[in-house]
Amino acid sequence: MSVQTALVLGATGQVGGALLKELLASPHFTRVGEFGRRNTSLESLSTGKDKLEQKTIDFEKLDVAGLRDSKWDVVFISLGTTAKAAGSPEAFERIDREYVINAAKAAKSDHPQKLIYVSSSSADSKSRFLYLRSKGLTEEGLASLGYEETIVFRPGLLTGVNRPGFRLGESMALAVSGVFSHFSSSLDIKITTLAKSLVLAGQLGAAGLPAVAGAKQAGKDGARFTVIGNAGAVALAKEFKS
Numbered sequence: 001m002s003v004q005t006a007l008v009l010g011a012t013g014q015v016g017g018a019l020l021k022e023l024l025a026s027p028h029f030t031r032v033g034e035f036g037r038r039n040t041s042l043e044s045l046s047t048g049k050d051k052l053e054q055k056t057i058d059f060e061k062l063d064v065a066g067l068r069d070s071k072w073d074v075v076f077i078s079l080g081t082t083a084k085a086a087g088s089p090e091a092f093e094r095i096d097r098e099y100v101i102n103a104a105k106a107a108k109s110d111h112p113q114k115l116i117y118v119s120s121s122s123a124d125s126k127s128r129f130l131y132l133r134s135k136g137l138t139e140e141g142l143a144s145l146g147y148e149e150t151i152v153f154r155p156g157l158l159t160g161v162n163r164p165g166f167r168l169g170e171s172m173a174l175a176v177s178g179v180f181s182h183f184s185s186s187l188d189i190k191i192t193t194l195a196k197s198l199v200l201a202g203q204l205g206a207a208g209l210p211a212v213a214g215a216k217q218a219g220k221d222g223a224r225f226t227v228i229g230n231a232g233a234v235a236l237a238k239e240f241k242s
Contacts, residue, residue, distance in 0.1 A: 006202060007033040007072035009103050010079035011040055014161045015118055018195035019078060024048025028203045033070060059099045067107040074202040075107045075147075078118040082131070089130055096134050101141040108145055115147040116202055118194070121156045121230055139218070143225040149206050152218070153198060156230035157188040189230050197233040200240055212239050 006023050010016040011034040020040060023032045024047055031051050034040060039054040057065040079100050086092035104115055117139065125136030143150045201209065206226040209215045214232035219225045228236070 003028055003030045004073035004203070005029065005031040005033070005070065006074045006076060007035065007067070007070070007107055009035060009075070009077045009100075009107070010118075012036055012038050013078055013080065014158065015155075015191050015194060015198075016076075016078035018191045019076060019198050021045065021047075022192075022195040022199045023076075024052060026199055026203070029074075029199075031070075033072060035065065035067060059095075059103065062102055062106040065106060067103065068109040071109040071111050072107060072113065074114045074116060075104060076116045076118075076198060076202065077104060077142075078198075079103070080118070092130065093134055096131075097138045097141065100138050101145070104142050104147075105145055108147060112148040114202060114205060115142060115145070115150045116198060117142055117150070117152050118198070119152050119154050121154050123152075123154055139225060140220075140223060143219045144223040150225040151201050151206055151215075152225050152227050153194065153201070153233055154227060154229050155189050155194050155233060158191050158194070159188050160190040160192060187230065189234055193237045194233055196237040196240075197228070200236055201228065210236070210239055212236060 006029045008016060008020050008023065011020040017040065020032070020034060023029050024045060031053065032048070033053045035055045035057050037056065037059065039056060042049055055066070077100055081092060081095045083089055083092040086095050119139055120132065120135045122132050123135035123139060124132050125140055127133040127136060139152050206215065212232070212235040213228050214235070216227050217224055218227045
């Protein structure tokens with residue numbers, strides 16, 4: 001299997017940070033780009049810094065960001081926010097959907113590319129809940145861009161995160177999922193496990209995914225995409241655990 005290059009959009013987030021480290025440690029990816037409003041401190045990286053290309057960009061000015069210049073083989077997108085953090089529903093949709101779709105479009109070049117997006121469990125373009133609806137609409141929008149293939153991960157509750165401040169709701173959810181995770185792998189996932197699965201999907205492509213990933217097809221004609229749920233992401237990482 002030939003080596004590849006990868007671009008990460010959203011590398012300073014919880015999932016993106018773990019993904020970036022996994023890519024830098026992988027011998028399969030010889031060059032990794034980190035483009036975003038902020039960049040990861042090099043001091044926080046222990047390996048692979050020699051193959052890292054960093055660039056600060058403005059998501060409101062993607063036409064001059066140069067996202068497609070390096071013709072990345074795999075484009076990973078882990079961008080996202082919440083309505084509370086964004087300040088309003090309108091700002092949330094602009095960041096969570098418009099930035100993501102516009103960045104993916106700007107990164108698309110004239111050679112075969114994979115697009116891998118971190119969505120959310122229960123994402124649905126017809127949901128009455130803003131967050132889930134936005135994720136579902138984003139999935140569909142990305143699938144319509146014409147990448148060689150689009151793979152969407154729908155993780156459940158993320159564990160192993162290091163957020164500033166205390167979140168009561170999240171802490172309660174983690175406690176509950178921690179109990180039920182002994183009986184099901186569909187509820188939560190460690191961010192390091194998710195990162196490993198993301199990298200493997202980029203390396204293998206949709207056709208190379210093992211059956212344990214539980215990959216399914218979604219979307220409509222002309223905008224189909226591959227979906228990997230929480231249990232599939234957990235199983236995929238275990239399948240290739242060294």
